[in-house]
Amino acid sequence: MEVEFSKENFLLPEMKYEYLDHTADVQLHGWGSTLQEAFEQCGVAMFGYMTELDYVSVESCYEIEAKGDDIEGLLFHFLDELLFLFSAEPFLVCKKLEITKFDLDNFEIVCRCYGEPFELGKHPQGTEVKAITYSAMQVVQDVEHSHYEVFVIIDI
Amino acid sequence: MLKLKLEALGHPTPSDVALSNRKEFASTVLWLEDQKIRLYTIEDREKLRSLDNMQIWEEGYKKYCIDLKMPPYDTQLEQLTWMVGHAMRLEFLDDPSQYKVINGQDPNLTKNNGAQSQQKIQTIFDGKINVHDKEFIAGVRALATKLNVPHHPNHLLQLEAIARIVHERIGPAAKHRKAITGTPFPFDKGNDVVSANDPMLDYPMRILRLLQIQSLRQLQTQINETIVSVQTLTANPKTDTKLGKVGR
């Protein structure tokens, strides 16, 4: 669902993700000082594989919700929602994600997604993401050092 | 044919199986189940055994047909033919290697092919011609010699062959058709090997397969023609390049 947002004081987060080596597919690795941030970074990493984010400007904002049965399930469904946002109306590529509700008791996420609709000619075409997978999915939580990491393999 | 099959299965009195008699039919069914099919355990065959009380037998038979997954046939003949076929299949599958040696050269198998299709067509043209009349047979034979149709013990089969030749080569429609030109079909080529060391089997099999393929091709062409005629009513292909940017 599209939501209002203000372009004033809009800050882009720093990049805390990378792409890891994998046989036929690619592994996304996102990290941050909160688990929430690691999730956000992982989501942006996926968009970064579909196009080059430098060409994307922030024009609109959509809100998505995701639910899971456990933490891995939550990450899976979160990314699946984001993939859907890109694959059908509004065809959104996101430059920034902001998780506004991160409920680890009921495994629910509400997230604001900032970006613009994908447009050929403006945005370079990267690789198509077919699906999110559970394969070798890891959620690392180092509470003591406030360091959180997630690893997800996407099928491309 | 049914008798031959029963005989092959080892039925004690294959020529006495009269289909006009329901009881006779019932006992043949029981024989098949007892000796060959063995779908039920011995105890479960109770009802099928009650040849003395046909009412109970019919009840059991109804269930048996369902359990056997027999297609719904109407006549006794069809049902029995199916069951005998089923029994033969089971018999064969028990030990397929046993039948490996049987091939086209076995004279016992080729002996009987003349006497089969005589039962139904006894007369033609509303009974005006008796097809077993000596004169009629002589006529067919003469016509066959004239048209170079090979001899067959059953003159009716020969007549069928004659009819096809007349229809395809001599009829008015055929006269205007252009002669087929080009190279003859090399049917000894291809990736299929039927039986390389048994020409007696290989040669006719290839011919039969080609005939089958030809009739399939005709069917497929008819299907395609039908599709095309429907397309003239429904087809309206469109593209709209505004929908997506194509190329660059």
Added chain:
Amino acid sequence: MVVRPYVEELKYLEKINDHCWRIKKGFQPNMNVEGVFYVNSRLEKLMLEELKNSCRPGAVGGFLPGVKQIANVAALPGIVGRSIGLPDIHSGYGFAIGNMAAFDMDDPLSVVSPGGVGFDINCGVRLLRTNLYEKDVQPVKEQLAQSLFDHIPVGVGSKGIIPMNARDLEEALEMGMDWSLREGYVWAEDKEHCEEYGRMLSADPAKVSMRAKKRGLPQLGTLGAGNHYAEIQVVDEIYDKWSASKMGIEEKGQVVVMIHSGSRGFGHQVATDALVQMEKAMKRDKIETNDRQLACARINSVEGQDYLKAMAAAANFAWVNRSSMTFLTRQAFAKMFNTTPDDLDMHVIYDVSHNIAKVENHIVDGRERKLLVHRKGSTRAFPPHHPLIPVDYQLTGQPVLVGGTMGTCSYVLTGTERGMQETFGSTCHGAGRALSRAKSRRNLDYKEVLDKLEQIGIAIRVASPKLVMEEAPEAYKDVTDVVDTCHAAGISKKCIKMRPIAVIKG
């Protein structure tokens, strides 16, 4: 998972002959049947190396090696015969890509697994012939490539140009290629030369999620990205003149067009949805597998049936998709040569599916049995006279289309009786990855890859040039090795070899 040193692992593998290895029971736990894989000496090295690497202590990450995956599939309930690895096998999600396995439909415990079909349901290859020769096309090669690129939407985020609304989509999902026929996008003869006649009758669009339909609608009639492509190819060699002529290929130099594409986001979503459902079904029915990725459900369960119906709808989507691109290709050629597709004799030679599960009858241990055959990265290859192949190929055996990778050659094979007996009538599907994507990106430069293609005379139009190195020939197993292995093992027979002169890619 059993962790053993490499030397120990090798004890479970036995080389049966020059092209075939056996995986004995015990290689992985609970194997119901043995495994087998087909390789030649070069592919064998790749295969064993992969296994060796995984035996190193501390090895973590992604997928198990292909050999292990074949063995895990052999442990699934209801599997019959053997779990079979084709020469182009490489590890994938659950099932390795290039693994085929058949399950007994009459065994109530038998399973269906979306991982055994793949995310890109009914990904496949279609080959169109023309009556043009290389000399006709060479002078206009660049324009023709551009024209194809202008006609066929490619790459991430591209949308189809055939107008479709939600109702059209529902109909297309149910009717498959019959929809394309009705609307006039393809010819009646195209249907005839298509696996399943381009339509799976078991399709039920009602079993497909709204999400899948929304992803599918804008993408119908698009090529996609990754390893999908459309290529203009030239016949380079004819091994079996007689069979080739049955396909309308008479001489070297004849021009053909190959389209490699699948069911796009629609199929991907159907697979994703099914995997989520099946996780639950596995817990409920207490189905144990060696690998969590081998999510599956009993064929007779609600989840199993729903998946098969949705998968069939995705298969229909893929056929409509390839048919739409056939239409666009014919348009592009007709415009270029200022004639009609008819006069260019642009018939479909054949259309194969290499990611699919089908109900087929096979002889197992001397008895005819009804099986659910999973082919993931494996192509059906039925022998001459099989009732399910088109009448035109009754004498040659089913044509098998094996696509190479960008810039390498492709092949047409034919099915054999031996393949029917040994591999449930299945053979390879393409080259199969050898290098990971990231490794190819690191080791290869995209400009070099493009220059190299240009040097060997291949016109290329690509939507995402910076990603071409992921698809460079170096990143794949040699398709010729793969095809030669299938030929030598007798599971299919070489017929025609083609080389590309123009490539259109996502």
